Amino acid sequence: MALTAKTVDLSVDLGFLTLKNPVLAASGTFGYGLEFEPYLDLEKLGGFVVKGLYYGPREGNPPPRLVETPSGLINAIGLQGIGVEAFAAKVLPKLRRLRTAVIVNVCGADDDEYAAVVDFLDRQEGIAAYELNISCPNVKTEGLCPALSPRTTFDLVKRIKAASRRPIITKLSPNVTSIVEIAQAAEEAGTDAVALVNTFLAMALDLETRRPKLGNVFGGLSGPAIKPIALRMVYQVASRLKVPVIGMGGIMTGADALEFLVAGAAAVEVGTASFVDPDAAVRIVSEMERWCEAHGVAAVREIVGTVKTA
Amino acid sequence: MALTAKTVDLSVDLGFLTLKNPVLAASGTFGYGLEFEPYLDLEKLGGFVVKGLYYGPREGNPPPRLVETPSGLINAIGLQGIGVEAFAAKVLPKLRRLRTAVIVNVCGADDDEYAAVVDFLDRQEGIAAYELNISCPNVKTEGLCPALSPRTTFDLVKRIKAASRRPIITKLSPNVTSIVEIAQAAEEAGTDAVALVNTFLAMALDLETRRPKLGNVFGGLSGPAIKPIALRMVYQVASRLKVPVIGMGGIMTGADALEFLVAGAAAVEVGTASFVDPDAAVRIVSEMERWCEAHGVAAVREIVGTVKTA
Amino acid sequence: MTIERNARLRAVRSWGDYFHFSVEAPAVGRGARPGQFVMVKVDDCTSPLLRRPLGIHDADAGGIELFFKVAGAGTGILSRKKPGDRLDIIGPLGKGFTVGDGLKGKKAYLVGGGRGIAPLFFLGRALAAAGARPAVFYGGRTAADIPLCDKFEQAGFELHCSTDDGSFGFSGFVTALVENEIIRAKPAIVYACGPDPMMKVLASITAKHAVPAEFSLESIMGCGIGACWGCVHRIKDGTGDGWVKICEEGPVFPGERILWL
Amino acid sequence: MTIERNARLRAVRSWGDYFHFSVEAPAVGRGARPGQFVMVKVDDCTSPLLRRPLGIHDADAGGIELFFKVAGAGTGILSRKKPGDRLDIIGPLGKGFTVGDGLKGKKAYLVGGGRGIAPLFFLGRALAAAGARPAVFYGGRTAADIPLCDKFEQAGFELHCSTDDGSFGFSGFVTALVENEIIRAKPAIVYACGPDPMMKVLASITAKHAVPAEFSLESIMGCGIGACWGCVHRIKDGTGDGWVKICEEGPVFPGERILWL
Numbered sequence A, B: 001m002a003l004t005a006k007t008v009d010l011s012v013d014l015g016f017l018t019l020k021n022p023v024l025a026a027s028g029t030f031g032y033g034l035e036f037e038p039y040l041d042l043e044k045l046g047g048f049v050v051k052g053l054y055y056g057p058r059e060g061n062p063p064p065r066l067v068e069t070p071s072g073l074i075n076a077i078g079l080q081g082i083g084v085e086a087f088a089a090k091v092l093p094k095l096r097r098l099r100t101a102v103i104v105n106v107c108g109a110d111d112d113e114y115a116a117v118v119d120f121l122d123r124q125e126g127i128a129a130y131e132l133n134i135s136c137p138n139v140k141t142e143g144l145c146p147a148l149s150p151r152t153t154f155d156l157v158k159r160i161k162a163a164s165r166r167p168i169i170t171k172l173s174p175n176v177t178s179i180v181e182i183a184q185a186a187e188e189a190g191t192d193a194v195a196l197v198n199t200f201l202a203m204a205l206d207l208e209t210r211r212p213k214l215g216n217v218f219g220g221l222s223g224p225a226i227k228p229i230a231l232r233m234v235y236q237v238a239s240r241l242k243v244p245v246i247g248m249g250g251i252m253t254g255a256d257a258l259e260f261l262v263a264g265a266a267a268v269e270v271g272t273a274s275f276v277d278p279d280a281a282v283r284i285v286s287e288m289e290r291w292c293e294a295h296g297v298a299a300v301r302e303i304v305g306t307v308k309t310a
Numbered sequence C, D: 001m002t003i004e005r006n007a008r009l010r011a012v013r014s015w016g017d018y019f020h021f022s023v024e025a026p027a028v029g030r031g032a033r034p035g036q037f038v039m040v041k042v043d044d045c046t047s048p049l050l051r052r053p054l055g056i057h058d059a060d061a062g063g064i065e066l067f068f069k070v071a072g073a074g075t076g077i078l079s080r081k082k083p084g085d086r087l088d089i090i091g092p093l094g095k096g097f098t099v100g101d102g103l104k105g106k107k108a109y110l111v112g113g114g115r116g117i118a119p120l121f122f123l124g125r126a127l128a129a130a131g132a133r134p135a136v137f138y139g140g141r142t143a144a145d146i147p148l149c150d151k152f153e154q155a156g157f158e159l160h161c162s163t164d165d166g167s168f169g170f171s172g173f174v175t176a177l178v179e180n181e182i183i184r185a186k187p188a189i190v191y192a193c194g195p196d197p198m199m200k201v202l203a204s205i206t207a208k209h210a211v212p213a214e215f216s217l218e219s220i221m222g223c224g225i226g227a228c229w230g231c232v233h234r235i236k237d238g239t240g241d242g243w244v245k246i247c248e249e250g251p252v253f254p255g256e257r258i259l260w261l
């Protein structure tokens, strides 16, 4: 069968946002986007989520900040970043010109700071949505963050959603007993979508020195190692929520991404893979396209949530 | 320096039980022990934990029961087993002769069944302790098990501890928001030790068929992939509990095992590694011994809980 | 049941995706019986993590032969090994085919589909040595999937080849070819190894013609030594049926005990 | 900054744990400046997961050379590559050493400890081309740790070797040897690459003698392209100091800007 170049419709509609394809580059693994321009065409992405932003610039954690583990990576960057003002002044003008969805990952030391970040960004143009990072394990003691409890999730999401002029994607933590419960709290509070998972609270020790391998002692585990747990969580959440789910955790290939869609994710984010291959996210888009072609899938959205269990 | 053969004291004292070395083979990955006799000397182990036992024989889950993931293994065996009566009649007489600690992993569909298993085994000789498996993710819907809540953990441990004539090791699930809270509940209920971690609730999909790769849909992830999370949990729990902690999760080498000791584990269990190398547990003992020799550590227990963070 | 950590790969032959390894492993080779298998560590890396089960294609006091098809990452890594490289193998494992004394002078049909041919060379040799008259049925999708035809012929076996696409030998499924032969000349026993669908059809054929049969089953294996309960298949025993470990009680089972799902 | 997925390994030389690779990679080689590095994928396996940073040992329009020591799993896998194998590399990355016009006719000291010698060959060649007079100080724990002495000599460099155990050249730390020479003949600049403790001592020596210096720093790297904030070091800038990304703003920094922790 002769296939014409563009037989597959890759677009996905999140309700509040239409993406040209389901692949977003994940926050913290894609810098502010521009770092990747030498390696890929940013406009070939469904979109990208910039590094988490606090209101002001942030120092981050003392190094070492990274340690590799079998098929995984623990990071304890601690959200070093330039803050919203520098972002709006220096980065956003360049991002605004791109024909792709730019999503900002919003952080805060407390609820007021989240609100302040959103308030400031609401006055800027060129942002498609906010990803509310209530789940970074690297900033407080032993991974404490709002996403660990339905109550704090609900309160924060409710407040930010009410204040924001843009759609809110709530990014959930996997370090919980019931991810469904937290996702439901975010949905009740009015989130427009949920994104999961952030990293797993982890640690590594140097046997010779008996010291933690990370300056921050604890860090967050990402990469292929976590994929089976992340996929399980996406499957559990997607079947119970009305709002769309953005899935991530260890996606390295188009097949991985498609599995998350089958499990129920409307879109995916690609994180650690961009370190291994700076052009991974775009490669994944084309692998998905080729798979759909080969399997006679006319529109990728058809496969979302199609797990057969009977 | 000429080293004499036995310079290192590998023994560890759990309070209720002294082990000749800190390495136990983990439940479900070491059969009933006898399967490994062709490959290692069972008496060289600190001990081993036999496959989880319900009162009666159990069918287990439909296959496929295993799927490999990057640096990990998901299993959904579903605790197939022979039940306590067959165990006592056919297996225990052979195990009783071994000079090593035989620990029985105790399961139950409800609290009464746990109690019945312990009651039956209490009347048998040759068991060093019970490991209360309140954390198997493979038997109820979506991984439900007593170890997910402090309340159910407390109630079950309290009841079994009161009834049992033998020490109780409570085996915890990592699929919780606060492993410390659950461990403390077990301690308050009188457990003699805690063992962590059991497997992480996970899943895998076959993209071509869109079916779960496991007959049971969900399964438990083990192996090197989970080690950084398991080590973090052991570190968190060990610094807060008075009872000893038995650590496990992805231990493949003597160095891995020693890291768990440094993090605070009084002993370790070796699981998936025994599939890759049936003699892994004994190799790990000798690797630990050699490391201690090379580092002038006279007794391995000296390194327990010696993480330096300042 | 030996762990042979340093088995030297003596020689490699390959035909597309199919590979033949000759491995120096005296302790494994000496103990091996047809239908048994080994567990091979493909790499030191933790991904793939587990050993891979491979049937014993042939064995003698010096070692064993393996024959495999590249199916994924593990067999892919294995296929890139070079003569002189070291393999870490455990075996022989499982219970093999039954080569009974009663077969003397009788016909035995050996049916292999694709990579399922692997254990049948060793079995054929054992049958011949026991005085039976083995005939081998070797089927594949296309001519490229039955690379061992020459080897079986050179070893003097009666050989019937088939390909699904008719590119070599009988055109159609090997099961049809076997049924034709069973009708022409009923054998004392049928042995088979191959994909489940092939064996399922063959099981009904042998049942219909009342020929005893033994099938070598496959499953993903965690340990290969009966310790994980990962490799079960539905098998009848005296009282009923249950999930039975292929690695320990099999991989070969009598046809009438296997429940095909 | 190119991704070269199919760079052919042309030749391998080795001395114990040290390896020299010649790699065909025109796009990388053409753009390279001394002190820059590449990120190398060692395997398709997910463990190790990340690329490994390696300095550019030499470069021309046809490709680059690498010189590395086996330090762990990643470099171990790399060391087993054979000529003809393909490497997947990204580069050139980072900002290199400053080779200013002002150095014409002036002395420059290049100090390499162990594997830290790697980027200094390319730097030495560039300095010589710019009319400077480079002298190389090459230190190691023992004679086995300074395998490139011959190469530097054959290339016509002024070479001073040292070993901590005195098995070859000056007996003692390379920093002591450099300080002796600074006292004898003060250079216009000192460049260094090596273990942190060595560079820290050298930083105080160059400060004491008021010699400008540039140091190439190391860190575990996540991405190598400035996207992960994983590779930071404490660096002074105009107003204060902060965690600065080595991969993007370095790996080479002027001595006076580096805060040694």
Ligand SMILES: Cc1cc2nc3c(=O)[nH]c(=O)nc-3n(C[C@H](O)[C@H](O)[C@H](O)COP(=O)(O)OP(=O)(O)OC[C@H]3O[C@@H](n4cnc5c(N)ncnc54)[C@H](O)[C@@H]3O)c2cc1C
Pocket (backbone or CB within 6 Å): C037, C048, C052, C053, C054, C055, C056, C067, C068, C069, C070, C071, C072, C073, C074, C075, C076, C115, C116, C118, C119, C217, C218, C219, C220, C221, C251
């Ligand atoms: C007792 C026994 C003997 C065997 N003997 C041989 C032999 O002699 N020659 C030979 O080529 N192969 C043989 N196999 C099959 C062989 O073990 C698998 O092809 C191999 O393990 C696949 O590993 P991989 O990493 O290459 O592929 P993977 O990436 O692990 O798998 C590729 C695909 O095959 C499926 N698969 C993997 N393992 C099995 C399995 N054991 N059974 C069925 N499907 C599987 C996976 O689900 C996946 O879809 C045997 C299997 C068993 C159980």
Ligand SMILES: Cc1cc2nc3c(=O)[nH]c(=O)nc-3n(C[C@H](O)[C@H](O)[C@H](O)COP(=O)(O)OP(=O)(O)OC[C@H]3O[C@@H](n4cnc5c(N)ncnc54)[C@H](O)[C@@H]3O)c2cc1C
Pocket (backbone or CB within 6 Å): D037, D048, D052, D053, D054, D055, D056, D067, D068, D069, D070, D071, D072, D073, D074, D075, D076, D115, D116, D118, D119, D217, D218, D219, D220, D221, D251
């Ligand atoms: C810009 C740059 C250029 C480099 N150039 C060279 C070079 O030309 N030749 C060369 O031999 N090496 C060089 N290195 C060091 C090299 O990258 C590491 O030795 C290598 O990544 C180790 O990988 P591994 O998997 O072999 O060891 P691993 O198992 O990852 O690590 C072994 C040990 O080294 C430590 N380690 C790992 N990476 C680093 C690092 N980047 N810095 C400090 N300690 C580390 C680990 O914590 C561990 O203790 C360079 C590093 C950087 C940052």
Ligand SMILES: Cc1cc2nc3c(=O)[nH]c(=O)nc-3n(C[C@H](O)[C@H](O)[C@H](O)COP(=O)(O)O)c2cc1C
Pocket (backbone or CB within 6 Å): A026, A027, A028, A029, A051, A052, A073, A075, A077, A079, A105, A133, A136, A171, A197, A198, A199, A221, A222, A223, A224, A226, A248, A249, A250, A251, A269, A270, A271, A272, A273, D222, D228
């Ligand atoms: C180095 C690093 C930095 C990260 N920074 C952020 C961040 O700023 N905000 C955020 O929400 N998630 C952050 N994450 C989490 C990722 O966005 C993603 O949720 C996680 O890595 C799992 O996906 P992966 O396995 O594909 O990497 C970071 C991850 C890594 C590895």
Ligand SMILES: Cc1cc2nc3c(=O)[nH]c(=O)nc-3n(C[C@H](O)[C@H](O)[C@H](O)COP(=O)(O)O)c2cc1C
Pocket (backbone or CB within 6 Å): B026, B027, B028, B029, B051, B052, B053, B073, B075, B077, B079, B105, B133, B136, B171, B197, B198, B199, B221, B222, B223, B224, B226, B248, B249, B250, B251, B269, B270, B271, B272, B273, C222, C228
């Ligand atoms: C195939 C398999 C079966 C298991 N069965 C049991 C069991 O019966 N009881 C139990 O408490 N844990 C069981 N476990 C969990 C292990 O004992 C161990 O907690 C877990 O695998 C983590 O350790 P590892 O990474 O070293 O394997 C099983 C694990 C595997 C892989």
Ligand code: FES
Pocket (backbone or CB within 6 Å): C220, C221, C222, C223, C224, C225, C226, C227, C228, C229, C230, C231, C232, C245, C246, C247, C248
């Ligand atoms: S493979 Fe483990 S019991 Fe068969």
Ligand code: FES
Pocket (backbone or CB within 6 Å): D220, D221, D222, D223, D224, D225, D226, D227, D228, D229, D230, D231, D232, D245, D246, D247, D248
């Ligand atoms: S290595 Fe990622 S920012 Fe430097």
